Amino acid sequence: MNPVVQKLRKIIAEKKSNLCVAADFTKSSAVLELAEKVGDKICILKTHIDILDDFTSEFPTKLREIADRKNFLIFEDRKFADIGNTVSLQFGGGIFRIAEWADFVNAHSIVGDGIVAGLRKVNKNSGLILLAQMTSDGNLFDENYALRTVELAKSNSDFVVGFIGSSDRPEILAKIRAAAGEDFLILTPGIKLSTESDGLGQTYNSPEKAIQSGADVIIVGRGIYENSDPAAEAEKYRAAGWAARN
Amino acid sequence: MNPVVQKLRKIIAEKKSNLCVAADFTKSSAVLELAEKVGDKICILKTHIDILDDFTSEFPTKLREIADRKNFLIFEDRKFADIGNTVSLQFGGGIFRIAEWADFVNAHSIVGDGIVAGLRKVNKNSGLILLAQMTSDGNLFDENYALRTVELAKSNSDFVVGFIGSSDRPEILAKIRAAAGEDFLILTPGIKLSTESDGLGQTYNSPEKAIQSGADVIIVGRGIYENSDPAAEAEKYRAAGWAARN
Numbered sequence: 001m002n003p004v005v006q007k008l009r010k011i012i013a014e015k016k017s018n019l020c021v022a023a024d025f026t027k028s029s030a031v032l033e034l035a036e037k038v039g040d041k042i043c044i045l046k047t048h049i050d051i052l053d054d055f056t057s058e059f060p061t062k063l064r065e066i067a068d069r070k071n072f073l074i075f076e077d078r079k080f081a082d083i084g085n086t087v088s089l090q091f092g093g094g095i096f097r098i099a100e101w102a103d104f105v106n107a108h109s110i111v112g113d114g115i116v117a118g119l120r121k122v123n124k125n126s127g128l129i130l131l132a133q134m135t136s137d138g139n140l141f142d143e144n145y146a147l148r149t150v151e152l153a154k155s156n157s158d159f160v161v162g163f164i165g166s167s168d169r170p171e172i173l174a175k176i177r178a179a180a181g182e183d184f185l186i187l188t189p190g191i192k193l194s195t196e197s198d199g200l201g202q203t204y205n206s207p208e209k210a211i212q213s214g215a216d217v218i219i220v221g222r223g224i225y226e227n228s229d230p231a232a233e234a235e236k237y238r239a240a241g242w243a244a245r246n
Numbered sequence: 247m248n249p250v251v252q253k254l255r256k257i258i259a260e261k262k263s264n265l266c267v268a269a270d271f272t273k274s275s276a277v278l279e280l281a282e283k284v285g286d287k288i289c290i291l292k293t294h295i296d297i298l299d300d301f302t303s304e305f306p307t308k309l310r311e312i313a314d315r316k317n318f319l320i321f322e323d324r325k326f327a328d329i330g331n332t333v334s335l336q337f338g339g340g341i342f343r344i345a346e347w348a349d350f351v352n353a354h355s356i357v358g359d360g361i362v363a364g365l366r367k368v369n370k371n372s373g374l375i376l377l378a379q380m381t382s383d384g385n386l387f388d389e390n391y392a393l394r395t396v397e398l399a400k401s402n403s404d405f406v407v408g409f410i411g412s413s414d415r416p417e418i419l420a421k422i423r424a425a426a427g428e429d430f431l432i433l434t435p436g437i438k439l440s441t442e443s444d445g446l447g448q449t450y451n452s453p454e455k456a457i458q459s460g461a462d463v464i465i466v467g468r469g470i471y472e473n474s475d476p477a478a479e480a481e482k483y484r485a486a487g488w489a490a491r492n
Contacts, residue, residue, distance in 0.1 A: 024332065024335070026340075048332060048335070050296065050340045050341075050342065051336055051340050053339050053343075077328075077332075079328050081327040083380070083381070083382045083446065083448050084382070084444075084446030085446050086270065086297070089294070089297035090296055093272055093297055093299050094272075094301070095298070095300075095301050096296065108327055109386060110387065111382050113382075113383060114384070115447075117446055117447065121446075134329070134356070134357060135329070136329045137358055137359060137360055138358035140355060140356045140391060140394055140395075141356060145386060149386075200329065200330030200360050200363055200364050201329065201330050202329050202330065
């Protein structure tokens with residue numbers, strides 16, 4: 001098993017949490033504050049480093065310190081989607097230097113083998129997650145695409161550790177799980193206790209539905225960070241996600 | 247016709263150039279230097295802002311100045327690939343503020359309508375290009391995907407101005423052109439005078455093949471920027487691309 005998956009499974013068991021919180025803020029301080037507030041309740045914090053309008057190289061160091069102290073992993077949701085040569089530079093370099101600090105990163109499989117090869121070339125300790133499904137309206141993901149993504153993962157299982165799946169189409173998620181086996185992680189975004197849409201094509205599902213469809217980790221964004229008490233709300237999601245699993 | 251397409255068509259005619267040069271450098275100064283050297287020969291300069299390891303907010307300003315002086319447009323090859331809410335923040339904000347300075351940006355259509363809506367929400371003057379094909383080995387793009395991408399473009403023709411297509415599969419490129427009509431631009435990457443592979447899954451085609459397959463603009467990267475005399479090499483590609491068209 002990939003060391004980062006081993007680490008995650010240990011955290012999930014210790015903290016009884018399969019909850020990943022998305023920190024979709026445009027200020028570094030807001031991400032760090034959320035990490036402090038929900039850190040005890042989560043197994044992963046998901047970031048979008050390129051939406052921070054005040055990014056400095058100190059930010060990943062500070063976030064890493066909170067992650068280590070509060071025992072969660074960091075997932076940079078970069079959704080790499082370019083040819084191998086370009087993603088090498090985007091992952092390993094630039095001002096973000098994602099390979100230095102992210103436990104997980106993700107990529108679109110549509111590009112083919114080259115994207116995995118390009119990312120692996122500069123990888124240090126991250127595990128790669130492939131997008132097998134998305135939760136947005138009218139997306140072009142289908143069963144065939146999901147299963148080809150699983151094939152790509154299996155032929156690169158030293159580095160690819162899991163998938164983004166969606167409980168919008170639980171029948172496809174179940175096939176992903178069946179094809180991938182239990183060693184790969186499945187993370188499902190678009191989770192809310194109250195399900196609705198955001199008017200920009202994002203739809204939501206409940207923690208129970210996601211876990212019952214085969215997810216290992218539920219990703220919650222606005223349901224937690226838009227709440228006036230994110231820590232209390234995170235605890236609700238943690239409990240719901242954990243109860244659904246057992 | 248979208249103003250940015252109108253501007254591009256004018257530049258192509260005036261400079262007799264359908265050449266876009268990719269500036270895949272990790273130093274700002276190298277990009278600016280290349281822009282000065284090849285600026286007179288090109289209609290578009292393609293950037294990857296997030297591979298610069300010394301990015302500062304002065305960089306886009308300097309590049310914009312060269313672009314205006316040398317009469318070319320700027321295409322930030324970001325390949326947006328996330329849900330609407332996230333791409334709004336990635337395009338409009340972050341430290342790169344791409345919407346402030348890019349004439350063209352691109353996105354993967356796999357996400358569905360939401361990605362176009364999210365980008366449009368924060369767009370200022372950019373035209374959006376959708377990836378209908380890629381040139382990488384083993385990619386999951388097929389004819390059905392390409393044609394669904396054209397549909398997405400046609401239902402958003404106020405903002406979507408063209409496609410990335412590939413002359414690797416000229417029969418699909420021809421169908422993209424037939425379905426899209428002449429108003430949309432087709433840009434084809436992976437062009438080299440001597441065709442070969444890069445060992446990371448990128449394959450190459452000639453300017454002639456690309457233009458004859460229906461491309462409006464050829465995108466050349468390593469064939470020019472790795473040459474010891476990029477200006478002279480750009481002139482060769484400009485001439486080859488222009489001759490193929492006429």
